[in-house]
Amino acid sequence: MSENSPTPPVVSDGAPQPVTVSDESPSTDARRIGPAFRTSHPLASGPVVQPAPTVDGFVETFLGELNYGQGTLLSQSTLNDQYLALARTVRRYLMADWLETGARRRHAQQKTVGYLSAEYLLGRQLGNNLLATNLQDVAEEAMRRCGIDIATLRAQEVEPGLGNGGLGRLAACFVDSLATMDVPTIGYGIRYEYGIFRQTFEDDRQVELPDSWLSLGSPWEFPHPERQVLVGFGGSTETSTAADGTQHTRWVPDWTVLGMPYHYMVPGFRNGVVNTLRLWSARATHAFDLQIFNAGDYTQAVRAQTFAENISKVLYPEDSTPQGKELRLQQQYFFVACSLHDFIDNTLPADFDLHRLPERIVFQLNDTHPVIAIPELMRILVDRKGFAWDEAWEVTQRCFAYTCHTLLPEALEVWSVELLGRLLPRHLEIIYRINEEFLEQVREAFPGDEMRVRRMSVIAEHPERSVRMAYLATVAGAKVNGVAELHSQLLRDKVLPDFSQLWPEKFTNVTNGVTPRRFVRLANRRLSELLTDTIGEGWVTDLDRLRELEPYADDASFREEFRRVKRENKERLYRLLAVRDGLRLPQEAMLDVMVKRLHEYKRQTLKLLHIVSLYDDLVSGRVAPEEMTPRTVVFGAKAAPGYHLAKEIIFLVNSVAGVVNADPRVQGLLSVAFPANYNVTLAEKLIPAADLSEQISLAGKEASGTGNMKFALNGALTIGTDDGANVEIRRLVGDENFFLFGMTEPEVERRRAAGYTPAEVYETTPALRRTIDLVASGHFTGGDRQAVAPVVDNLLHEDAFMALADFSSYLEAQSRVDAAYADPEAWTRSAILNVARSGFFSSDRSMRDYLERIWHS
Ligand code: 26W
Numbered sequence: 001m002s003e004n005s006p007t008p009p010v011v012s013d014g015a016p017q018p019v020t021v022s023d024e025s026p027s028t029d030a031r032r033i034g035p036a037f038r039t040s041h042p043l044a045s046g047p048v049v050q051p052a053p054t055v056d057g058f059v060e061t062f063l064g065e066l067n068y069g070q071g072t073l074l075s076q077s078t079l080n081d082q083y084l085a086l087a088r089t090v091r092r093y094l095m096a097d098w099l100e101t102g103a104r105r106r107h108a109q110q111k112t113v114g115y116l117s118a119e120y121l122l123g124r125q126l127g128n129n130l131l132a133t134n135l136q137d138v139a140e141e142a143m144r145r146c147g148i149d150i151a152t153l154r155a156q157e158v159e160p161g162l163g164n165g166g167l168g169r170l171a172a173c174f175v176d177s178l179a180t181m182d183v184p185t186i187g188y189g190i191r192y193e194y195g196i197f198r199q200t201f202e203d204d205r206q207v208e209l210p211d212s213w214l215s216l217g218s219p220w221e222f223p224h225p226e227r228q229v230l231v232g233f234g235g236s237t238e239t240s241t242a243a244d245g246t247q248h249t250r251w252v253p254d255w256t257v258l259g260m261p262y263h264y265m266v267p268g269f270r271n272g273v274v275n276t277l278r279l280w281s282a283r284a285t286h287a288f289d290l291q292i293f294n295a296g297d298y299t300q301a302v303r304a305q306t307f308a309e310n311i312s313k314v315l316y317p318e319d320s321t322p323q324g325k326e327l328r329l330q331q332q333y334f335f336v337a338c339s340l341h342d343f344i345d346n347t348l349p350a351d352f353d354l355h356r357l358p359e360r361i362v363f364q365l366n367d368t369h370p371v372i373a374i375p376e377l378m379r380i381l382v383d384r385k386g387f388a389w390d391e392a393w394e395v396t397q398r399c400f401a402y403t404c405h406t407l408l409p410e411a412l413e414v415w416s417v418e419l420l421g422r423l424l425p426r427h428l429e430i431i432y433r434i435n436e437e438f439l440e441q442v443r444e445a446f447p448g449d450e451m452r453v454r455r456m457s458v459i460a461e462h463p464e465r466s467v468r469m470a471y472l473a474t475v476a477g478a479k480v481n482g483v484a485e486l487h488s489q490l491l492r493d494k495v496l497p498d499f500s501q502l503w504p505e506k507f508t509n510v511t512n513g514v515t516p517r518r519f520v521r522l523a524n525r526r527l528s529e530l531l532t533d534t535i536g537e538g539w540v541t542d543l544d545r546l547r548e549l550e551p552y553a554d555d556a557s558f559r560e561e562f563r564r565v566k567r568e569n570k571e572r573l574y575r576l577l578a579v580r581d582g583l584r585l586p587q588e589a590m591l592d593v594m595v596k597r598l599h600e601y602k603r604q605t606l607k608l609l610h611i612v613s614l615y616d617d618l619v620s621g622r623v624a625p626e627e628m629t630p631r632t633v634v635f636g637a638k639a640a641p642g643y644h645l646a647k648e649i650i651f652l653v654n655s656v657a658g659v660v661n662a663d664p665r666v667q668g669l670l671s672v673a674f675p676a677n678y679n680v681t682l683a684e685k686l687i688p689a690a691d692l693s694e695q696i697s698l699a700g701k702e703a704s705g706t707g708n709m710k711f712a713l714n715g716a717l718t719i720g721t722d723d724g725a726n727v728e729i730r731r732l733v734g735d736e737n738f739f740l741f742g743m744t745e746p747e748v749e750r751r752r753a754a755g756y757t758p759a760e761v762y763e764t765t766p767a768l769r770r771t772i773d774l775v776a777s778g779h780f781t782g783g784d785r786q787a788v789a790p791v792v793d794n795l796l797h798e799d800a801f802m803a804l805a806d807f808s809s810y811l812e813a814q815s816r817v818d819a820a821y822a823d824p825e826a827w828t829r830s831a832i833l834n835v836a837r838s839g840f841f842s843s844d845r846s847m848r849d850y851l852e853r854i855w856h857s
Pocket of ligand 1: 321323406412512704706
């Protein structure tokens with residue numbers, strides 16, 4: 001066992017189980033989860049509806065929550081008391097819709113989307129829920145009457161950061177859209193006790209602190225201990241042969257944990273719909289061993305509890321380089337087993353014929369993290385429900401679809417057979433059989449092609465025997481999709497070419513989207529008002545209507561208003577950064593923003609080289625101050641704690657920022673800010689203020705990007721490569737409103753094939769040479785050349801993502817940006833057209849595509 005998981009504790013008998021799930025007995029104790037009693041009381045079957053919202057009513061409910069919920073008086077209450085009471089007040093206005101949506105769903109028995117995702121990067125809930133219920137004004141006035149500034153309470157909320165980046169935020173956007181479109185959905189995931197780490201900087205270096213988002217209370221969640229599920233791990237399998245000769249296999253786990261669901265409301269936008277997000281928390285099956293405790297060994301007695309509860313303790317902060325850690329596989333199986341059980345045994349009617357399961361559920365696999373659900377469903381059907389193998393396989397194949405979110409080979413998860421077999425022996429057997437039958441199919445389709453068989457096997461043999469989870473998902477899934485056009489094409493042609501040849505019809509594309517509720521209506525109130533005043537408010541749920549804005553790009557007074565919105569958003573951002581990070585930034589400069597996870601392929605270093613070259617041009621006198629378009633560059637990025645080079649890049653960005661900002665020669669012309677702890681909350685302030693959006697990954701590496709969409713929708717222009725969804729953004733907004741640069745994906749391939757040597761580019765490009773030399777000289781690190789060596793050496797001798805190869809093209813594009821920004825009318829016109837033509841990037845549209853191409857097929 002790895003250091004993550006000590007020998008599992010022996011689970012002793014004794015204390016009664018709250019809910020038992022075993023292979024023999026009915027898996028759920030219906031007495032506990034069914035209605036507690038039946039009555040004819042008129043209020044028993046419908047919710048007690050909260051009276052229509054008035055300011056007086058709101059004040060009364062709020063004070064009631066303070067008194068009876070928090071146990072305090074307004075005059076005595078803390079900000080946290082007030083925040084919690086306000087949240088619970090808003091919750092009340094959602095409750096009737098939640099209960100009604102649940103009842104309606106149970107009654108209608110429609111097909112449900114089970115979104116399986118190990119991450120949900122939700123962002124703050126209060127603002128979004130006030131928006132969904134249309135209570136913003138009422139709540140603000142009610143708080144004012146109580147002498148409270150609602151903005152102060154909003155700022156109290158710690159966002160649930162239960163995700164790393166794009167993939168987790170996408171899941172949150174998708175469940176928002178599904179609720180707004182009234183699609184029956186259950187979002188399933190993990191309630192991590194600690195979300196993505198809180199980033200701070202010490203001596204310019206990243207330091208990670210635990211994100212204890214639950215410590216001040218969590219008013220948006222509803223624990224349901226009575227719906228706990230028992231999950232097994234380890235042990236062995238037993239096969240017996242019945243009298244009729246049929247074989248039956250049973251898994252006998254040797255340790256178990258309980259999964260306790262917490263329910264979160266997912267409100268649609270003012271449509272009376274509230275869907276459910278169900279996140280699982282791990283608990284020990286026994287609080288502690290009383291016998292050991294009585295014998296005096298306290299630590300030993302609680303060990304079982306600690307061990308079990310570790311499973312949902314913390315989100316893995318690795319983004320795209322899985323470490324193959326045992327605890328991670330435990331997390332994956334844990335939430336998937338709970339979710340499947342929850343749907344099959346607790347959500348479907350007791351007498352439901354599981355042969356018809358695909359009529360009632362489609363599980364969408366958000367990347368490979370939940371792929372262990374495939375053998376789990378097979379196990380449930382074959383071992384527990386008595387299905388024949390073929391019957392079960394037929395059902396299983398129609399219940400799953402798989403979304404891939406990456407192109408980086410190192411991000412494709414594999415689990416060693418050794419680990420999988422030890423933790424989930426029955427699942428490994430099932431995977432082997434799936435693979436055997438699949439490879440037979442390959443042999444039939446391509447007789448004599450054993451190389452192909454080996455290439456396509458779900459089991460890899462080197463460097464160690466392991467299970468390729470993406471292959472398993474592709475074999476079992478009814479559909480496989482990429483997340484932008486280019487990505488889906490590369491997925492077919494480069495990542496899974498053999499599979500797309502065998503099953504071309506399985507592969508499809510759904511370009512990502514973002515929710516206009518959070519990322520326009522909520523984050524950019526000023527722009528939203530301008531939009532609504534101009535084209536009406538329908539755009540919030542029908543983002544294609546932004547097209548109606550196009551003619552206004554030629555209207556000078558509209559452009560003036562549009563600029564006012566940007567200016568005010570910038571002022572708001574700079575006020576925040578002054579308080580939050582002690583930053584003082586010039587109001588007038590172009591705001592150039594690069595926010596995303598820190599990764600080499602995203603090329604934050606390319607942006608940094610641009611900054612250093614601008615700085616060098618100014619201080620060396622090559623560019624006169626009056627020739628320079630003033631810029632403020634803002635970075636936001638977390639690095640995975642074990643990703644050393646990424647952390648060195650963070651150090652370098654901070655070092656450059658320190659020197660540039662302190663140099664009077666560039667004052668007002670160039671500033672660099674790197675506020676720590678970029679998260680959804682900060683994104684909501686940054687994006688609406690940005691003029692320029694940096695989307696500069698090496699072509700063929702960024703699956704889609706979703707930040708790029710948020711910026712365009714908020715009226716920033718993009719400087720970007722032909723990568724991910726940039727391709728579609730550029731096509732829609734028009735070449736003249738997008739700053740394209742860099743190699744295309746095929747050019748990257750050719751360049752690599754020809755043998756790429758970054759040192760040669762350095763030698764032959766004077767501007768690049770000056771820039772790198774300045775960094776290497778230690779100019780930004782107090783003369784310390786050692787401190788910059790990791791990044792400089794990597795660029796000169798490796799440069800796996802070809803930042804140097806794209807440097808000249810990038811600088812040339814940035815000069816076009818400078819020139820364009822110097823003409824405010826033309827710039828504003830482009831910015832307006834970016835907004836008007838980006839309606840396609842609503843996650844509502846993504847959901848329509850999933851419904852059409854994947855879930856209904
Ligand atoms: C630790 C294993 C691991 C592997 C992959 C963790 C996380 C991943 C994800 C696939 C990383 C991720 O978030 N991918 C991003 O997904 C977004 C939503 O589709 C895309 O917009 C981004 O381009 C993609 O990088």
